[in-house]
Amino acid sequence: MNACPNCGRENAAEAKFCSDCGTRLAAERTGAREERKIVSVVFADLVGFTARSEKLDPEDVRAIQTPYFQRVRAEIEGCGGTVEKFIGDAVMGVFGAPVAHGDDPERAVRAALAIRDGVAELSGGASELDLQVRVAVNTGEAIVALDADMAQGEGLIAGDVVNTASRLQGLAPVNGVLVGEETYRATKSIVEYEAVEAVSLKGKSSPVPAWLALSASAPPGERRAKRQPFVGRNHELGLLQRIWDQSVAEQRPHVVTVFGPAGIGKSRLAAEFSETVNESGGKAIRGRSVPYGETATYGAFTQHVKQIAHIFDSDLTAEAWTKLRDATAELVGESDSAEVAEHIGSLIGLETEASIAGREELFYSARRLIEGLARRQPALLVFEDVHWADAGTLDLLEALASRLRDVPLVIFALARPELLERKPSWGGGLPGYTALPLEPLGEPQARELAERLLADTGLEPEAIVGTAEGNPLFIEELAAAVSEQGGDGTGNLPTSIRAIVAARLDSLPSDERSVLLDASVVGKIFWRAALAEMGSGGERLSQLLDSLEARDFVRREAVSRLRGEQQFSFKHELIRDIAYATLPRPARRDRHATVAKFLEASTPELAAASSALAHHWREAGEPVRAADQLAVAGDQAGRGWAKDEAVTFYREALACLPEDERERRRAITRRIAVALQAVMHVADAELLGRRAGPAPAADQS
Numbered sequence: 001m002n003a004c005p006n007c008g009r010e011n012a013a014e015a016k017f018c019s020d021c022g023t024r025l026a027a028e029r030t031g032a033r034e035e036r037k038i039v040s041v042v043f044a045d046l047v048g049f050t051a052r053s054e055k056l057d058p059e060d061v062r063a064i065q066t067p068y069f070q071r072v073r074a075e076i077e078g079c080g081g082t083v084e085k086f087i088g089d090a091v092m093g094v095f096g097a098p099v100a101h102g103d104d105p106e107r108a109v110r111a112a113l114a115i116r117d118g119v120a121e122l123s124g125g126a127s128e129l130d131l132q133v134r135v136a137v138n139t140g141e142a143i144v145a146l147d148a149d150m151a152q153g154e155g156l157i158a159g160d161v162v163n164t165a166s167r168l169q170g171l172a173p174v175n176g177v178l179v180g181e182e183t184y185r186a187t188k189s190i191v192e193y194e195a196v197e198a199v200s201l202k203g204k205s206s207p208v209p210a211w212l213a214l215s216a217s218a219p220p221g222e223r224r225a226k227r228q229p230f231v232g233r234n235h236e237l238g239l240l241q242r243i244w245d246q247s248v249a250e251q252r253p254h255v256v257t258v259f260g261p262a263g264i265g266k267s268r269l270a271a272e273f274s275e276t277v278n279e280s281g282g283k284a285i286r287g288r289s290v291p292y293g294e295t296a297t298y299g300a301f302t303q304h305v306k307q308i309a310h311i312f313d314s315d316l317t318a319e320a321w322t323k324l325r326d327a328t329a330e331l332v333g334e335s336d337s338a339e340v341a342e343h344i345g346s347l348i349g350l351e352t353e354a355s356i357a358g359r360e361e362l363f364y365s366a367r368r369l370i371e372g373l374a375r376r377q378p379a380l381l382v383f384e385d386v387h388w389a390d391a392g393t394l395d396l397l398e399a400l401a402s403r404l405r406d407v408p409l410v411i412f413a414l415a416r417p418e419l420l421e422r423k424p425s426w427g428g429g430l431p432g433y434t435a436l437p438l439e440p441l442g443e444p445q446a447r448e449l450a451e452r453l454l455a456d457t458g459l460e461p462e463a464i465v466g467t468a469e470g471n472p473l474f475i476e477e478l479a480a481a482v483s484e485q486g487g488d489g490t491g492n493l494p495t496s497i498r499a500i501v502a503a504r505l506d507s508l509p510s511d512e513r514s515v516l517l518d519a520s521v522v523g524k525i526f527w528r529a530a531l532a533e534m535g536s537g538g539e540r541l542s543q544l545l546d547s548l549e550a551r552d553f554v555r556r557e558a559v560s561r562l563r564g565e566q567q568f569s570f571k572h573e574l575i576r577d578i579a580y581a582t583l584p585r586p587a588r589r590d591r592h593a594t595v596a597k598f599l600e601a602s603t604p605e606l607a608a609a610s611s612a613l614a615h616h617w618r619e620a621g622e623p624v625r626a627a628d629q630l631a632v633a634g635d636q637a638g639r640g641w642a643k644d645e646a647v648t649f650y651r652e653a654l655a656c657l658p659e660d661e662r663e664r665r666r667a668i669t670r671r672i673a674v675a676l677q678a679v680m681h682v683a684d685a686e687l688l689g690r691r692a693g694p695a696p697a698a699d700q701s
């Protein structure tokens, strides 16, 4: 038998596709590793080229196709995607697998827009090319073959998401980019869209909503500022204010690194504080590093310089030079400003004839410029997204931080914790340095934010506050999701949150990652010994758990529900959910069976474990054993006079049992009848009690 990785259906061993959902079935290859992931697929195809190429010499066809294929590949890879295959003149690119970046739908749409523009450019440059494309992007869950050898034509991903992408592509307007619903939702704050009529796709019963992507309205990696009132963070703002005041009073530079995961509010905190600085007569300038698509080094510093000298990207080189020289003369004094300007110009990539000085000299000039700026007016220099910074920017930042002297200047570096993996020594040895870890919002602040976001909908913030665990971005995303789709915020998570967490999981070393995936099967709470039973992590299990704890994915708990077994819990329910969703169904099934056996062995006398056991047996594909456990859980509840609950357990048990389990079904049905009888008695007794006046205090418990 061959289980479908998508829907779990058992298919004949020789079947190549699932008879239920059509997913391609894995060849019976031993050790083939698969995972479920949210991916974005880009399809691009030339319009009318097949007809045209029939009239052309094969050499000419090649001469046209080659630059086209090269361009499409360059655009996909430039945004961090993988070219999965070429089918005729069509190209399929994948984002989010094998490794998720956290913003894959956005990357895919940017690549698609770049393909559209790139092909137009190719055609504009050489009239014999005269090419037109249709492009589509679609996002959804896929099965990813982790060991696929694409050079051998093996597919990286399979699933409905691919077919839909290809069908959308066929319906895209000429030189247009059409996207599906998930893609639209995940990128609508960053990309301009035009709504189009829902399209009918082969194999879909109802029309599928679609949008036409026009252009990207914010730079890569940046989310558009949302103007919700700022909540909380008083402690952090107070600390920053003290650092600022001290730097101004003592003319002493200070560096603050704000650390925190995606969406926790680093940029927002910096923006709020920048406003305070500007209002108090200081000058805040901001530069940021981007995750992809920009090859220029010193990117963030370049943006700083351009703001200082009022240079626009659209300025001609000569104009930019003039502005830079003027600004430098003003800030560092006339005498050697020409040289400083020359150095800064080459740092920020302005074309120059002059011989290039050594890096130390360039950095020294950068320092002169910044010192000049701060001497004129206290300055706040914000470096955003330092975890993405190029090596040059990191070196420059360290050089500035360690050498700037005697000026009122605060440097703000904002980074996700990954920065410390790239640069473990970050901040070490600096004279004035503060690391400021940004924690999740407290419960009252989270609630306040959720209430405001839901104000127009009349929905309750509870579920959102519970799920988002203090991350303001998650609160925003969940609020948007529930107000658009209804529901309570606990169902399907918006793609963007899943993507952020999935990207964190993907960046783990593979042995740690697989321990985490195994643990997700046990539950939000898990035990070392349960993992050991699965063979998870082998000899190094303890070490890997230590490391996962250090990375803040899991926590070791002081007390354990199982005697003598070290208990852990996932830091975040979201992490567990997404890790679990990543495992393909057959892999889950085996692990659930192991957990069930483990629990049976370690909790023989514990009836309270029976509902957990029932869950694991059910997911292990053993409904009869699940039913037996549910019956035990029902008996247990019944003994505690929770008769309603007992009935619920028995009914679940019945639902698990196949028709031919007549004996068991009869036994359960009998117990339901008895429990129902008791429920009525309880109600009668209560009624009698009320009629008879207040019951004695001892009976009220």
Ligand SMILES: Nc1ncnc2c1ncn2[C@@H]1O[C@H](COP(=O)(O)OP(=O)(O)OP(=O)(O)O)[C@@H](O)[C@H]1O
Binding pocket: 223, 225, 226, 227, 228, 229, 230, 231, 232, 233, 260, 261, 262, 263, 264, 265, 266, 267, 268, 269, 385, 416, 449, 472, 473, 476
């Ligand atoms: N204290 C707050 N009050 C209200 N909204 C907030 C607060 N903090 C953050 N937000 C909002 O939450 C969202 C995410 O915040 P922000 O962009 O600052 O996160 P970040 O830490 O910079 O993430 P990244 O690492 O992805 O850059 C933004 O829309 C922001 O406006």
Ligand SMILES: [Mg+2]
Binding pocket: 266, 267, 268, 384, 385, 414
């Ligand atoms: Mg940010």
